[in-house]
Amino acid sequence: MPVGEVLDTLESRLLSDDYTQTEKARIGALYVVYMLKIHHSASDNVLAVLESVSQDNESGPVIRVGLARMYGINAEYSKSYYLFEGLLKQASLAPDVRALAIAYLIVTYSENQVFASNARLINTLSELIFSNQLEQLLPLHNYMVADYYHSINSLDIALEYYEKSLNGALSQQDWLLVSDNLYDIGILHRNRGNYDAAISYFKKAEANDKNIDINYSEYLALYGMATTYFNSGQYDLALPLSEAVTSHPLTSAFYDTEIYKWRAKAFLDMKQYEEAEEALDISRKMYDEDRTAEQTTWRAELEQIAAHITAARGDYKTAFAQYEQFHEDYLDAKKYEDLELIESANLVHQIEQEREKASELEKENESISALLTAIESARATQQRYNQWLVVVIVLGIVTLLIILYLLRKSRHTNQLYADAKAKAELQDKLKTDFLSNISHEIRTPLNAIIGFGQVLTEKLDNPKHKRLTNQIVNSSEMLLQLINDLLDFSKIEAGKLELDAEQYNIRHSLKKLADIFHGQAQNKGLKLVFSIDPELPPVLIFDELRFKQILANLISNAIKFSSEGKIEIRLKLLRIDEESCTFEAGVKDTGIGISETQKETLFEPFIQAESSTARKYGGSGLGLHICNQLLSLMDSKLELESETGKGSDFFFTVTMPYATQIKPVKPVTKTSDNTFSGQRLLLVEDNDINVEVILAMLSTTSLQITRAANGREAVQQMVDNTFDIVLMDIQMPEMDGYEATRHIRQEMGISTPVIALTANAMSQDIEACRAAGMNDHISKPVQKDTLLDTIMKYLSDD
Incomplete structure (x- = not known):
């Protein structure tokens, strides 16, 4: 399949004066079909020719599909979406061209991390292909379905569709799509930690280059193998391969930024700080030039690496500032994704x-x-x-x-x-x-x-x-x-979430909110004013967590949409009797305000006042809906008074019992550093950063800590040594925490306490830990006091 030869010929004809505009349109349509397959953009002068022949001819729609995809590859997403939407609005668009447009719009959305629209687009693509008998597009369709499920981490379903697409591409001898499938299956195995399987698929992709003349598969395979070796810590193999990737004739900034990030992390691990900083600077520069104004967790991670490099060089003050920047950027980006x-x-x-x-x-x-x-x-x-x-x-x-x-x-x-x-x-x-x-x-x-x-x-x-x-x-x-x-959103919608009411000092609750939001308000030049009715009883019986959540959402919105003035948080007593009191709680700001039209849909899920609000101010449009659902459990609802340009006042009325006899607060007995007497603890955790966190928390104790990087190593440690307690992660390569615990209990007959220490925090996860034979469960993020108290709970039995 002489792809390179064909593309060179077509490019030279597009740039030649020997062909008419009509002839160039037919040449351009064939050219963009090949470029769609190899996921590359054209040079600026070729793009200009394609734009000039994309209208008023029968080849125009296909050329516009190619142009829209190329704009996406160049991170010009507004131009890309505009062109795609214009095509799909044409009722006369041929079914096969419409299918191509939908397929490559799905890819462009995935690259820009916009996943929500893809579910409907895939459904539309399926109906279009089957209703118009476009069987020749089935391998491409299956590839798009696989890519979508891969992007939302449904890996088993993704693998099933990759294999369907691969078989179809082989039968059609579509060698470029064969390479794409082999590469993506390799990436899927890499992300699962199945490194040997990943390398096997990348080598199959490389072998497929005999069918293509532009080393397309070679480039994908080099990139896949380099990132796999980086993931597995085999830097002696990864670094030479990474140089081959960045010097390859088919390389692009999109992939090079990833390679240089990995090089920076590898050099940091190898304590070659100058080389690490050089690689990091290249990755930053390439990302910012290629993907202007994009906010992603990937970009935020570059600042985390910078903080680690700076700290390793001893400049802790600068490192702290860099880590704060990483923290802020990461949380903002992660929320959208x-x-x-x-x-x-x-x-x-x-x-x-x-x-x-x-x-x-x-x-x-x-x-x-x-x-x-x-x-x-x-x-x-x-x-x-x-x-x-x-x-x-x-x-x-x-x-x-x-x-x-x-x-x-x-x-x-x-x-x-x-x-x-x-x-x-x-x-x-x-x-x-x-x-x-x-x-x-x-x-x-x-x-x-x-x-x-x-x-x-x-x-x-x-x-x-x-x-x-x-x-x-x-x-x-x-x-x-x-x-x-x-x-818990689905629980709230199904009416399964219940309030947990206890005695709390409501003034202390508001003090916690003040501590959280003081810095944010101060940074924007805003003043937080708390107005609490002195007649309001101090100790009420309510769900503090949910009450704080409602007010926190309202305060956060007020700060977000205000640029000057003050934010007033008030609790105003309305009436009181022998058992309960009714009061109004509200948050009033001096921000942008909300129009009467916008108020009609404001409390619906995933809705904001304007479509541009999320881009300008951030937010999901989900918070006010959750607040209203929680208030419904308190027999209340949110009310709003607002005027555009003058600010908003969100408030609600609740009735709460007050405590006539205040329950005494039990003194908190913290586990002291010298409570332990040299007991042996086995820490089973594959993530190096999590290991550092636990070791830092336990550094002041006298516990003797041994680390195992996965379940298989943990079992071997239990064979070779005796331990007093085990902290066990769940998701690990080679052998997970469930299997390791069952082996320790059933095969080895060891009754040493095993505590699950995992980010799997849903109720079914906790039940699975118990069923596997674990004694207790600590969810991540770990609180130091909880960790020490739980360890002491089981070691004190000794």
């Missing part, structure tokens, strides 16, 4: 439900039509012969048919119900698995941020620095709670 994934998962579920409903209605309509046909036939027979005997016979036959039909329909309906129930249970499982995975991925970096923040706070003497680290911990814990709320 995870909400996209969560919204995408919900859309997939909704589409499946609508498809099932439509199918059932269609079958019912067919049944009704058949019944009406039978009745009309009976009437015609009666009119034609006018004989009672014939009428009786016909009616008898019709009755029998109806009975048989109803029996068959009953069996069919029962089968449909059983199938629908099975599909619903599968969808619920996929959604639960997806949310569990998202929870794990977010909690892992938060564990490092909160853990190191707690340890650093204890070690710092400077009050200013201690206050800054406290803000990091407080803000991270607030984010953790918001993540938990997102994961």
Whole structure:
């Protein structure tokens, strides 16, 4: 398949004066089809020619598909989306061209981390291909489906569709698509930690180059193998391969930024700090030039690497500032990415439900039509012969048919119900698995941020620095709670979330909120004013966590949408009796305000006042909906008074019992550093940063700590040594925590306490830990006091 030769020939013809515009349009259509397959953009002068021949001719739509994709590759997403949308609005667009446009719009959305729209687009693409019998596009369709499920971490489903696409591409001898599938299957195995399998697929992709003349597969394979060796810590193999990637004739800034980031991390591990900083600077520069104004967690991680390099060189003050920048950028970017994934998962579920409903209605309509046909036939027979005997016979036959039909329909309906129930249970499982995975991925970096923040706070003497680290911990814990709320969203909608009311001092609750938001308000020149009615009883019986969550959301919005003035938080007593009091709680700002039209949809999920609000101010549009759902559990609801340009006042009225007898607060007995007496602890954890967090938390104790990097090493350590307690992670390569614990309990018969220490924090995860034989569960992010108290709980039995 002489792709390079063909592209060179077509490019020279496009740039030649020997061809008319009509001829160049036909040449351009063929050219962009090849460029779509190799995921590359054209040079500026070729792009200019393509733009000049993209209108008013039969080849124009195909050329515009190619141009839209090339703009996306060049990170010009606004131009790309505009061109795609214009194409898809054309009712006369040929089905095969429409399918190409949808397919490559899906790829462009995925590259820009916009996942939510892809669920509907894939559904549209499937219907288009099957209704128009475009079987030749099935391998491409299956590849797009696989790529989508890969992007939302549904890896088993992704692998199934990659293999379907690979088989179809082989049968069509579409060698470029064969390489794409082999490469992406390798990346999937790499991300799972199956490094040997990943290398095997990359070598298969490289071998496929015999069918292509531009070393396309070689480039993909080199990149895949280099990143795999970096992931597995085999730097002696990774570094030479990475140089081959960056010097390859098909290289691009998109891949090079990733390679230089990995080189920086490798040199940092090897303590070659000058080389690490040089590689990091190249990665930063290439990213910022190629992907202007994009805010991603990937870009934020570059600042984390910079902080580690600076700290390794001894400049802790600069490193601290860099880590604060990483923390802020990472949380902002992560919020958008995870909400996209969560919204995408919900859309997939909704589409499946609508498809099932439509199918059932269609079958019912067919049944009704058949019944009406039978009745009309009976009437015609009666009119034609006018004989009672014939009428009786016909009616008898019709009755029998109806009975048989109803029996068959009953069996069919029962089968449909059983199938629908099975599909619903599968969808619920996929959604639960997806949310569990998202929870794990977010909690892992938060564990490092909160853990190191707690340890650093204890070690710092400077009050200013201690206050800054406290803000990091407080803000991270607030984010953790918001993540938990997102994961509980389906519970709230189903009415399964319950309040947990206890005695709390409401003034202390507001003081915690003041500590969290003081810094944010001060940075924007805003003043936080708390106004609490002195007649309001101090100790009330309420769910402090949910009450703080509601006010925190309102305060956060007020700060976000205000640039000057003040934010007033008020608690105003309305009435009081012998057992309870009713008061109004509100947050008033001097921000941009909300129009009457915008108020109508403001409290709906994933809705903001304007479509531009998320881009300008951030936010998901989910917070106010959750606040209203929580308030409904308190027999209340949010109310709003606002005027555009003058600010907003969000408030609600609640009734709470107050404590006539204040429950005494139990003194907190902290586990002291010298409580332990040299007991041996086995820490089973594959993530080096998490290991550092735990070691830092336990550094002041006398515990003797041994580390195992996975479940297999843990089992061997238990064979070779005796331990008093085990801290066990769950998701690890080679052997996970469940399997390791079952082996320790069932095969080895060892009863040493095993504590799950994991980011898997959903209820089914905790039940799975118990079922595997673990004694207790500590969820990440880990609190130092919780960790020490839990260890002491089991070691004190000795």
